[in-house]
Each structure stands twice: as structure tokens, then as C-alpha cells.
Amino acid sequence: MKVDDHDLFTPWLERWALTPDGEPIMTPGSCLMPVRQGAAPAMLKIAVDDEERYGNLLMTWWDGKGAARVLAHHDEGLLLERAMGPRSLMHMALNGEDDEATRILCRALARLHAPRPTPPPSLVELEPWFASLRTAAARYGGPYSNCLRTARTLLTDPQDVVVLHGDMHHDNVLDFGARGWLAIDPKRVRGERGYDYANLICNPQLPTVTDPERFARQVDVICDAAGIEQKRLLQWVQAFAGLSAAWFMEDDEQEAATGQLKVAALAASALHARHV
Structure with missing residues (x-):
């Protein structure tokens, strides 16, 4: 998949009324894009294998306690709060x-x-x-x-x-x-x-x-x-x-x-x- 191919993200951007806020990030198991939901920064993650899909379920189950908060979840799509702090x-x-x-x-x-x-x-x-x-x-x-x-x-x-x-x-x-x-x-x-x-x-x-x-x-x-x-x-x-x-x-x-x-x-x- 080409990094400049936004077609994968379009249905999710429309579903959750998101605005792109950075370039896509492609990993072996998922495709990510920094986005904004209104003024709030978020991270859109689309799982492309079963392991990542199950990981999305676990993120939802943790309910923001010790893990990033899930803002929306549907099938392979996950919308997360985005880490904006400067520390690493x-x-x-x-x-x-x-x-x-x-x-x-x-x-x-x-x-x-x-x-x-x-x-x-x-x-x-x-x-x-x-x-x-x-x-x-x-x-x-x-x-x-x-x-x-x-x-x-x-x-x-x-x-x-x-x-x-x-x-x-x-x-x-x-x-x-x-x-x-x-x-x-x-x-x-x-x-x-x-x-x-x-x-x-x-x-x-x-x-x-x-x-x-x-x-x-x-x-x-x-x-x-x-x-x-x-x-x-x-x-x-x-x-x-x-x-x-x-x-x-x-x-x-x-x-x-x-x-x-x-x-x-x-x-x-x-x-x-x-x-x-």
C-alpha cells in the first residue's frame, strides 16, 4: 500500500467526521493517520490483520485506564486520543x-x-x-x-x-x-x-x-x-x-x-x- 493512498481512510474519516492532521503511517499490522475530531487531536488506526483487531478490542476493554482512551471503535477501525506530550x-x-x-x-x-x-x-x-x-x-x-x-x-x-x-x-x-x-x-x-x-x-x-x-x-x-x-x-x-x-x-x-x-x-x- 502506498503511503500517499488515502482511499483506505476515507470511509473512516467520513464515519467519524475527522479531518486529516498529518501523513499516514503504515506498519505491518495497521494503518494510522493523525486526525482531528473538531478541534481535538486524535489518531485513526485501521487494523489489517486479526492480531491488531483483537488488540483494538483490548484497548476498548481497558477503557482509558493505563492505556490511551478509545474515542470510537467499529470493526477494524479505532479512533484513539493522540499523545501530544513532548517526552519520550x-x-x-x-x-x-x-x-x-x-x-x-x-x-x-x-x-x-x-x-x-x-x-x-x-x-x-x-x-x-x-x-x-x-x-x-x-x-x-x-x-x-x-x-x-x-x-x-x-x-x-x-x-x-x-x-x-x-x-x-x-x-x-x-x-x-x-x-x-x-x-x-x-x-x-x-x-x-x-x-x-x-x-x-x-x-x-x-x-x-x-x-x-x-x-x-x-x-x-x-x-x-x-x-x-x-x-x-x-x-x-x-x-x-x-x-x-x-x-x-x-x-x-x-x-x-x-x-x-x-x-x-x-x-x-x-x-x-x-x-x-
Whole structure:
């Protein structure tokens, strides 16, 4: 789809009386356009695959508590309040405020994980999400097999099961000004809350992700902010880093996969130091 092709957006602009306020943004799973509804800035999002459609349902279910507020929703179309604040968690993490960025992410997750009065939309369990790690372990062995063993331990005996965000990282929690820091772009998965926190440490977009000092520091910050036992978090980091590496290998991104395996090795080393 061409970025200058507005035909996809026209029915939605007409449905919700929207005015374009920027150029379209195309991602593998959705098409977005900054818009205005009257004078109010908003973001129009059109899902182009089932995963994004289910994510839209989850955004609606969260009802603006910890996540961007849904202004309208119909089929694959979603209208969200738009983040207009100037701050960026990625910028903070790379400019001396890594700890505070992590604490903000932890607070956002705590709000998302909190119980709701109504049942959530259709979800998938976390265990099937690790299929790629099982495939990588069978194909490559080595660290992938080690990560898989840890994942199986966690998935066999889940604790603190919640509705997960599923893709929590520094660019999926945005500055909404007076409304604070709010999440966007969830997946539709349920499982142990530690999975979401592991992603904060493994974020491959952070060039500091394999720094041992940064790793140890962020483990401490998350355990304190989220009330997670350190061993459990380290196990989730090892499992998730292996899964992330497996996903990168499927896309033939070997350098990125190597980086994630380095994170897995840091977690494994920290676990070994605890004599577990």
C-alpha cells in the first residue's frame, strides 16, 4: 500500500467526521493517520490483520485506564486520543533517566494488569507464543535450548496470571500530557505478569541492552517497582530473550538475535550466581 493512498481512510474519516492532521503511517499490522475530531487531536488506526483487531478490542476493554482512551471503535477501525506530550521514554532511557523510564513503564503495567469489572475480550494463553523458541531449540540447540528449559519451568507453573500487554517497550507507552503515560498497541494474550516486565530489559531498540551494569541495575529497579521476586524476573528475562532471538532468526536478523542471546546469557549468569 502506498503511503500517499488515502482511499483506505476515507470511509473512516467520513464515519467519524475527522479531518486529516498529518501523513499516514503504515506498519505491518495497521494503518494510522493523525486526525482531528473538531478541534481535538486524535489518531485513526485501521487494523489489517486479526492480531491488531483483537488488540483494538483490548484497548476498548481497558477503557482509558493505563492505556490511551478509545474515542470510537467499529470493526477494524479505532479512533484513539493522540499523545501530544513532548517526552519520550526511549529518549529518557538513553539520556541519563533510564531508571525513571523503567519506573514509568512499571507503573503503566501495574494499571494495565489491574482487575476490571467486566471479562476481557477473547485472549490466547502465553504458552503457544513460545512455539518459535521450541522450533529454534530443536534447530540450533545451545542457548535456545537453555532458554526453552527455563520457559517450560515458568509456563508449567504460572503465577500472578493477568491480561498482558504482550509487547511492552519504551515506544509503546507515550506521553499524553495531563493524562500521564499511557500504553498503546497491545497483543491479545494472558499469562504471568513477569512476561511483560522481562520485555523492558530485553528491548532490542536500546543499544545499552547488553550492558551488564545496565542489566543488573534495571533488574533491581523492576523488582523494587513491580514487587517481583528477582529469581522469577531473571527466569522470565532468559525465557523472553530466547523467544525474541528466535523471532529475529525467523526474519533472518542474525545480529539482532545475537544481541538477545547476550541478554539471555546475562540472565543465566545472574541465576547461576544465585546458586539456582
